[in-house]
Amino acid sequence: MPHLPEEQRALELNDQGLRLMQQRRFDEAIPYFRQAWETAGIVAALNNWATALYHQGKPAEALQVLGQVLDTSLLHPYSRALASRCCAALGDVEEARRHLRQAIRDFDAGRFSLHTHPDGGRAWIEYTILIKEAAADLRDWRLVLDLHSRWPGRELARGAFIAGVAAFNLGKYAQAVRIWERVRDPNWTGPLRAYIDVTHWVERGVVPPFPLDTRLPETGRLRSLTPEEADQLPVEGSLRLLVLAGIFGMAGEKPDEDVPLVAELIRRTGEWGIEFGRRILDSASLPLGLKFGAARALTEAGVFQPGEPIPVVHQGRRIEIFVHAKQLADGPDPELEEMLARARELWHQGKRAEARKLLDRIEEGPVLYPPALLLAADFLRDEGKLDEALIQLDALDRLMPNQPGVLFLMALCHFEMGDLEAAWELAQSIDASRMSPAFQQEVERLKAAIAAELHSWDTHEAYVAAFMDALREEVDERPIRLDLKLATALRRIPVPWLNAAAGRFAIEPHRRRAEREKALAAAMMDPGRLKAVLAEEPPEVRKALDFLLAEGGWVKLHRLTRRFGDQTGDGFYWDGRPPTSPLGRLRALCLVHVGRAQIEGRNYKVAVVPVELRPLLTP
Template sequence: MRGPENADRICEEAKRLMEKGYFKEAEEMFGEAFGLAPNPASLNNWAVCRFYQGDPEGALQILQPNLASSDLAPFARALAARAYAMLGRNDEALKHLNRAIADFEEGLVRLAPLERNETTTWREYTVILKQAAGDIGKAQLVIDLFRRHEPHHVSAGDGYLAGAAAFNLGRMDQAVSFWSGLSRLEFEAIDRYIDVACNIEAGVFPKFPLEYSFPSRERLMNLESAEDVIKMTRFGSVRMIFLSSLLDPEVMPLDFDEALGQLSVVIEGDAEWGIQLAESLLAHPGAGSELRAAAAAVLTQAGIYSLGEPISIVDDDGTESQIIVESHTISLEATLHSADAFSRASKLICEKEYDKALATLFAALEGDEVDYRIYLAMATALMGKGNLDQAMDILMMLNTIAPEHPLLLLKLAEVCLQRGEAEGALVYLDRIDTRAEGPALKRAVDAIRYRIELERFRPGELGREYAELLRARQEKKMMSVKPKLSQVLRNMPVQWLNGACAVHGIDPREYSRRKERAEELEQLLTDKTALSSALAHLDGDEMSLMKFLMGMGGWARLSEVVKGFGSMAGDGCWWNENPPVSTLGKLVSKALAAVGSSTVDGERTSVVAVPLDLRPMVAEYVNEAEFE
């Protein structure tokens, strides 16, 4: 008996190693166990280890005794199907898969008299059947098998694989539906997958294939070389994590160098998809200036654009603009050419001809060396156009070259003041030594200080303008027409989240992290009793708007909502301090609806949507209210 007992012990240890991704070590142990006590299960696991080391022929060789047996062998035949698929021999793969499905279903018939808990091991084979179907490229078959074998499922892996199949078929709504029901303990990253699927549906990210293997943290932890990293970017599961982190408000945004490095690696791994991703980031308002600049730079490196060629982008506020990738030295000394351009542009700026001024300044960028003042004038023209983020990007770039330059500090203070950030403006002004500069600069500094004092006596004017700008940007953020509540809460400004928490009786000060507040609010709103209470407290106009949205299938174009219920203009952004007064704003402030930009019928348009996971309960409440 020592042989079988030792074999069982070795197999258990080998399984633990296999689960951690140590396939080579596990393979040796399964081979040892088979030598002590030959059995089909040891051969299957031994072959699995060989398969995951990228040796499908070796796996098939190990499986031969099980495949040649007349016994039912669904696992061995499904694994053989996966191995043949890896070799590109799909006809043989499909033959083995069909036999595996037949064996599995015959086994269900034979095991029918047994208690359900006695058939668990057999029913676990539903997972590898789906993996084999997926590997062969039969995504619809994966979903069909899910429906066909659903009463026999043991593992959450079945739902994950069905979601992967829907994702690969381009059915993002269906993928989200499958994945939403998964345990976060078993699939801790599944919310990231859902976010990416929603963003693909909204046109933010390009599509890509997702493999039918389960996400593996160990796979990411065991990378040994730059080549390994590049190869990993070809895996759909790795792309899921990468893409979700790009736009996650909980993740520190990448700076330019980090973003450029990561996008370069992605393009090296898959040029076609990487270029599509970079191009999509240029057109996404939520990408941020650093990420957009890196996308433009990496596309220029890839030869899609030339140095100095204008590249179309969409700014944070949703307006179309251009960015140019240049390579030259910035000089603090004026040249005759740049002095003339600076003079002409300054005159145009005074005349409020900002576009003409920018055209003049862009022309002055030609050459290996560019006057520092050209960029300062660019920032001034952009400020005149209201493109404060682009202006700040240029100024922060100059800040890395000459952080104490008095004209730079003055411009930074002006941008802060236009944003309503008076304290930030004062920080920059205090760094200017007016005694060492001429009277003109001192007068400019004094003028800004006077404007700050005016704002203090006339509070809110500049702040209100900036708050309206932030609110307008939120309306232009990309969003699916069927957004999950978790996605809505993650994407809304923190002021809106804090305000929504307060409305529903949650004190945001009790939770130090934004994520904790969002999770608490999500848990409350997805509770039927709590949601019904929230709906019962809506005023008449809010309930009318909710009924309108539900009557439209849960979402509507913003233009249709504005026509019937008014816009959010004037509601600002600081809803934690000044709650909105518009009907739409009040509904959004309660997280019962969301506003964003989506791709509808091939065109980008602003939409209003009730969170997808709230719709069934909202519909039930609305229907009951109709009959009361």
């Protein structure tokens, strides 16, 4: 039906105003909306007029404009939802709730006749976003989720974002992730990836819960802040989430490097930050670089004293690290150098307790003397405590980056651990040009030794791999039931496999195997943690699992390997070298187990998913 001339003119005016409002030119847009309303009484123009005022921070004026339609008996869900937001902004909660209830009633009354709308009701469905925003303003998160679940428009990105925030704030982290993962709008999938990643860390207990808001951080504005402005910015809600995503992203890219941002977040978020710092130290799944940043921030906050041993979990073991607040020595100290020489002499004579006492006297002194820390690390290396030595050397490397003596000892530790690639990279990075000829010769000898081992490794690597595969295949020959129980499955696997799965599920270390099995089983029966762990796997791993589940939870092994490849090269010690094949990755998560079973009178190798996990894993 053609529009009357004044209606056509009003629609054109409204469109002009919308273009300006989309550019946030509210002052210029408002006259067009006002004229459109006055020309033909178009409610959309009135709503846009009020919306522009609301975004200018003028909720009282917006309410005055909306008053021209709120008293009518017509259905105006958008107008009433916007009125609710205005009242909430003015602190009138009761009136905001009244308008919100009416907006919901209006929408429900009109949604069953959407097929009569020229656009099929698309514009009407978009009103759901504003209604959810109004409910979010009132922190009625349960109502937001209820509206999202029963109304159309769940595919609208902004509405889905708000619903995910509601689920997050209610502690329903798996539901929040599901809602956000369904968003297909390319303008939203990138930002929501950060929300999903951080939510997984909250769900796993690494990040303490915190409230989210429904505003996406304006990254452009954040980049334009001066250092003084940034320092005053409260790290709350979505901004806190964005910072957390940055922290975990940097830690994932360079796990051995310090992440200063974590100390800044802990420093600026009070008790929540202190709890976050403690959880970082206790987490089995976070790298050492983050732990140093957290330890430093907690020491600054007075949780630990400078020089006090700080317990942390690293590579499944409890160790201690130290944060020193002493002044760094200006240069060589003759008296201290004499004590170090004496400590070396005592150590080589086998008088290790006396040598340590001398080092303790230096470390308890008024200054931080790096040569003493370097010698202490060398003593640890000589005792075979290579992990502890590397932790101390990592700290020294952060204190004095690229120092030749530190790099040399780090390379030597990695060489003695058999990590030849890391040893070679470190040895190659040593600039010994200003060091003594004797030190330069030591560096060249170390490089030659590493090179010789690398050549030898290339020659024998295939034999080592074949031997590791043979160890695994011995386990695969053990009997297995097709209705395998999870507890039985965890009892029958070797310790390295149990440790590998415990690490992936972020299980804290337990001294007794039975306790570790029990903790791992509990984590695996948690659907949210299962989903989080599987989300980190390549798509082919999920496909292999789905194939197994579609077959009833078990399948003859040759059918699985024919589709998804065998386990050649996956090895045995999965806690140190995780397998790479789809089947191997599933086994390292303890989701799939291999053994021999009697089927129709014949003995077959089979792959089995424990029966309790099958309903939890089925899509």
